[in-house]
Amino acid sequence: MKESLNFMEAVKVCLSKYATLDGRARRSEYWWWFLAAIVASCVLGWIPILGWLICLALAIPSITVGVRRLHDLNKSGWLYLLCLVPVVGGLLLLYWFSLPGTVGTNQYGEDPKQ
Numbered sequence: 001m002k003e004s005l006n007f008m009e010a011v012k013v014c015l016s017k018y019a020t021l022d023g024r025a026r027r028s029e030y031w032w033w034f035l036a037a038i039v040a041s042c043v044l045g046w047i048p049i050l051g052w053l054i055c056l057a058l059a060i061p062s063i064t065v066g067v068r069r070l071h072d073l074n075k076s077g078w079l080y081l082l083c084l085v086p087v088v089g090g091l092l093l094l095y096w097f098s099l100p101g102t103v104g105t106n107q108y109g110e111d112p113k114q
Contacts, residue, residue: 004028011036014061017068021077026112027067030097033065066093071108072101 005013010032013096037058045051067077073096082089104111 005032007032007036014065017064018061019064021064021067022066024072024101024106024112025065026072026101027069027098029112030065030069033062036086037062066097069097069101071106072112073099074102074106074108 003027004026010029013025013029014033014036040058042055050089050108063080066080066083070077070079075096079096080093082093101111
């Protein structure tokens with residue numbers, strides 16, 4: 001039973017599920033993707049046109065992995081819209097994203113650890 005993904009596996013999974021809202025994402029997948037997106041934005045953000053393109057390209061997989069992460073917690077992906085609520089919404093999502101996922105199968109699919 002594999003407990004977590006490494007950096008490269010997480011990035012590959014997020015890019016392969018670029019616009020997939022179905023299923024679940026474990027904690028390691030979300031946080032490694034988050035780190036990769038931050039690093040890519042910081043490094044390439046200095047180049048004016050490329051910075052905007054990177055932000056646009058990373059927006060969709062960042063949203064979809066967040067929705068799948070909520071699914072792993074057995075919560076609706078629509079709760080991701082809480083990020084639009086200043087301060088409180090982001091803090092609540094941060095808290096939820098740090099929690100372990102539900103064990104076994106939930107309404108959004110099988111446990112991704114299996």
